[in-house]
Amino acid sequence: MLSGVQITRTAVLGLGLIGGSLLLRLAKMQASAIGYDADPGTRAAVADRLGEHAVASDLAAAIEGADLVVLAVPLPAVPVVLSALAEVGYRGLLTDVTSVKDPVRALVSTELAGARWVGGHPMAGKESSGFGVADEDLLNGCAWALCLDDEVLLDDWLAVARWALAVGGRVTPLTSEEHDTAVARISHLPHVVAAALTIGAADGPVGPAALGLGAGSFRDATRVAATRVALTAAMCGGNALALAVEVDALIERLTSARQVLTDPEALSDWLESARAIRANWPPPGAKASVRLTRDELLFLGRGGGYLIEIHESSADVIQPEA
Amino acid sequence: MLSGVQITRTAVLGLGLIGGSLLLRLAKMQASAIGYDADPGTRAAVADRLGEHAVASDLAAAIEGADLVVLAVPLPAVPVVLSALAEVGYRGLLTDVTSVKDPVRALVSTELAGARWVGGHPMAGKESSGFGVADEDLLNGCAWALCLDDEVLLDDWLAVARWALAVGGRVTPLTSEEHDTAVARISHLPHVVAAALTIGAADGPVGPAALGLGAGSFRDATRVAATRVALTAAMCGGNALALAVEVDALIERLTSARQVLTDPEALSDWLESARAIRANWPPPGAKASVRLTRDELLFLGRGGGYLIEIHESSADVIQPEA
Incomplete structure (x- = not known):
């Protein structure tokens, strides 16, 4: 059995493209999960698709019994959801899927001080948005940045990392600023x-x-x-x-x-420096193992590597080949 | 029967991605066509695929009996091919598939003075190149700019335009400079x-x-x-x-x-001006008809329209809706 923090039930707040896809994925995995969205039409669409049990009628009901809350609302809506979580006294693990991390980190520290927040960003998306285009496979195989900032407890980070791996992500440890x-x-x-x-x-x-x-x-x-x-x-x-x-x-x-547009040699050299990078992208990776320390995890992420499985005291990872 | 200049046999010089795809297309149409490439390996590959009759062993043999020569070599190779055409005394219609037109126009005027050149540019491509990735459907439905410069005879332009339509292009009349x-x-x-x-x-x-x-x-x-x-x-x-x-x-x-990155309203306005254009691209078109005059054809192309069929004295066209 794995030691450390366990996640047994997930509450997804915000059921647009990413939150909706996440809830569909959790449902497919038969994981214990529930969703909530401020929009009644979205809640109805989710209930239609996954059943009444999959969607809560208010935020307090959604987080009841949850040991991981996922903020899946756009950045402008983050403060109000954090306030609501503070109001109902949520003290468990918190992650988010917002595309920027330092602003969320700052908001969490003011709106929900002491929260066990592990910032996340699954790199998946579409031009369109909303639950109508959510897809249970959207997050499958996607790069998932997970912030290992100074104030984050390693055990909390590892718990969210295991969860993100289970959901289908390839987890990259970075600080919020690096992200x-x-x-x-x-x-x-x-x-x-x-x-x-x-x-x-x-x-x-x-x-x-x-x-x-x-x-x-x-x-x-x-x-x-x-x-x-x-x-x-x-x-x-x-x-x-x-x-x-x-x-x-x-x-x-x-x-x-x-x-250099009129200097064929210099133009070619410049284009070649780009071609060499892009033709090798995504860079081929090799399997390796890292210990579950802050330093080794961040070193991995900074090098462009990611976790694929977490064991008791080590993780299987993929590192770009030199 | 159509009046004006007729094209009965095409010679394609250069059998890389575009020239090769063009020759494959002409072969599929059972049009009279032959190809030539300076590289013996490419010639052998073409002969393997289409038969010995489809590829000439030298440039002079390729253009024998051709009433349209297609330059399908990269821009740096255009001068040497034009010189070779001058040497064998080619006087028929000439088009090209190069991605810039004014430099080709200038080269033609010096290397093959008096040539009946109608500059062309089928907007098709791939990241990879060479006959190995040529595809008989590559040019099907592609936008095909065809230059109606001052010195081009309208009958010559119409002949090449009919040919490009038959090959599968959507023909856009423009000047070389506009292109x-x-x-x-x-x-x-x-x-x-x-x-x-x-x-x-x-x-x-x-x-x-x-x-x-x-x-x-x-x-x-x-x-x-x-x-x-x-x-x-x-x-x-x-x-x-x-x-x-x-x-x-x-x-x-x-x-x-x-x-405006820190000014949400101005940033949104700017992004919206782009979104409105891109979400409507390619712009929906409506069928119309133009007369076969220089002015009407260029007006069509400048407006983003293109020809789909040419009749005796008019053409069916698609024009972007206002």
């Missing part, structure tokens, strides 16, 4: 760029012809510009500090690239 | 951005973790960074002038976006 820089680069910046490319393509007299000729590279480069604005604005705005640094770095890179 | 601006926006700029995003993601201590967390938005935003460097360098370098203008415009947009 926010990483996702600024690989998620928020691509969203900003997609919007800028879309607006630029449509601009001026050549706009209609440009949009008419757009093919694969335009389609993929701008796909996420069609995302619901509230989601993109919340995640970009919520991570504004880290994102601004990455926007600046991108502007610098574009400025340099512009200088 | 180059449009593709700078919707193809070359996305390639430059994909490279910059890839290099940025991998940079510094957070690089490995960022690459490890990359999911859908990173994958799609950077997909074309894995393209063979020679192809990307040729198309970006070949269109350097138009591309530099678009890089500058993107830098300006990113600079503005950076200023």
